[in-house]
Amino acid sequence: MKTFSKLILTVIGIGSLFFIIQLVDWVAIFNPQKISKTTEEKLGELYWEIISKMEKEVKNDSITIPIKKLFNKIADKNELDITELKIHVLQNEQINAFALPGNRIILYTGLIKESENQGELAGVICHELAHIHKKHILKKLVKEIGLSTIISMTTGNGAGTETVKQALKILSSSAYDRNLETEADLTAIEYLENAKMSPEYFADFMFKMSELMEVAKELTLISSHPHSEDRTKAILDNTKLKKDKHQDILSTREWDSLKNNTYNVVN
Amino acid sequence: MIKYTKLSPPPGEHEAERASNSYLMSLVAVVVGLPLPIVNLIATLIFYLGNRKSTAFVKWHSTQALLSQISVLFLNSAAFWWTINVVFKNAEASNWYISYMITVLIVNLIEFIMTIITAIQVRKGIHVEWWFYGELCDQIIGINTKKENENIQ
Numbered sequence A: 001m002k003t004f005s006k007l008i009l010t011v012i013g014i015g016s017l018f019f020i021i022q023l024v025d026w027v028a029i030f031n032p033q034k035i036s037k038t039t040e041e042k043l044g045e046l047y048w049e050i051i052s053k054m055e056k057e058v059k060n061d062s063i064t065i066p067i068k069k070l071f072n073k074i075a076d077k078n079e080l081d082i083t084e085l086k087i088h089v090l091q092n093e094q095i096n097a098f099a100l101p102g103n104r105i106i107l108y109t110g111l112i113k114e115s116e117n118q119g120e121l122a123g124v125i126c127h128e129l130a131h132i133h134k135k136h137i138l139k140k141l142v143k144e145i146g147l148s149t150i151i152s153m154t155t156g157n158g159a160g161t162e163t164v165k166q167a168l169k170i171l172s173s174s175a176y177d178r179n180l181e182t183e184a185d186l187t188a189i190e191y192l193e194n195a196k197m198s199p200e201y202f203a204d205f206m207f208k209m210s211e212l213m214e215v216a217k218e219l220t221l222i223s224s225h226p227h228s229e230d231r232t233k234a235i236l237d238n239t240k241l242k243k244d245k246h247q248d249i250l251s252t253r254e255w256d257s258l259k260n261n262t263y264n265v266v267n
Numbered sequence B: 001m002i003k004y005t006k007l008s009p010p011p012g013e014h015e016a017e018r019a020s021n022s023y024l025m026s027l028v029a030v031v032v033g034l035p036l037p038i039v040n041l042i043a044t045l046i047f048y049l050g051n052r053k054s055t056a057f058v059k060w061h062s063t064q065a066l067l068s069q070i071s072v073l074f075l076n077s078a079a080f081w082w083t084i085n086v087v088f089k090n091a092e093a094s095n096w097y098i099s100y101m102i103t104v105l106i107v108n109l110i111e112f113i114m115t116i117i118t119a120i121q122v123r124k125g126i127h128v129e130w131w132f133y134g135e136l137c138d139q140i141i142g143i144n145t146k147k148e149n150e151n152i153q
Helices: A003-022 A026-030 A032-054 A061-077 A109-114 A118-133 A136-145 A147-155 A161-173 A178-194 A200-215 A220-224 A228-238 A252-266 B013-025 B028-032 B038-050 B056-088 B095-123 B133-141 B145-150
Strands: A086-090 A097-100 A104-108 B002-006 B126-130
Touching (some): A032 A086, A032 A097, A032 A161, A097 A118, A104 A109, A104 A118, B013 B095, B056 B133, B095 B126
Parallel strands (some): A086 A104
Antiparallel strands (some): A097 A104
């Protein structure tokens, strides 16, 4: 047989093997999403265990209820399932919010204080929700600390508290991949508009952050989210719902109460 | 898949050892424990270049080892970059991905087993020709290996 015919037969052979193998529903057998979910849940618990020892959680209903109302309304308007989402408000002056593996979102009281209106706070909330729903968190961790470290953390082999703390620092303070940040911003715009909230307030917040960067570089949210000016422009460019069509989720009274109570907790 | 030919007179002890080593070189990545598909190829290529001026038997077998590695390299590289996309980017661990990884695993396993068998047989001085690669080697080297080998003293 000629060499070329043998080559064609070899390629057809491998192709046929591939075709036969793909007839099996391997996703149902291996269930990679379930494996990923279990890993994320274990990691989330590990992180939360450490955070809860280091930081004080705000459990005051006058703060947590309006925050949860914001989350629920946004999720409802976007048909997002947040039944497994755990929201934690922590007493911390930093202007920061971040998502943890295992469906957890951490909000610092500093962020609530700095938000001039609920549109700004909702923008940040939508951004973090987007990171969770687009499954960015585990991707970021794998990239930053490596798959082997994550496996050793979840299985408890050889990963000490220091490793977990280091990973936690990465999650709360360092930037996501620029593409992931852009995707989260664009998704946040979609979430906000579906909830009838104008993303222009989110853009205002990002602009405020870029200005603050000049005077306070130690602020975590700023250092963790670079290119704030570019992002502000991108948000405004993609916004369809302007401020005049904006609808608040919380009543003025609820928002004022949230702000006042946050100040009272912190001060 | 594999065709055995007893050469008369058989290749010398030193020749058989060198020819057999060219297959062992392609297993070096497994020994090193690296998942990078390029390592196999580099090791085999270095050995191939080192044996360009060797006897026909050694040259022929180092070429067969190299060609088999180049073919597997394409499959493995695609698997490597697809995995990178699944882990670091937004690619999904879909049925196509898992099926491809299984296919690559099977092809690598067959190649691995064939390499070991060939290395053993060649070490004994038996000329081993693989399906497709054997003919390709004959054409690339530009000689009829069996006849050439029969003249090896």
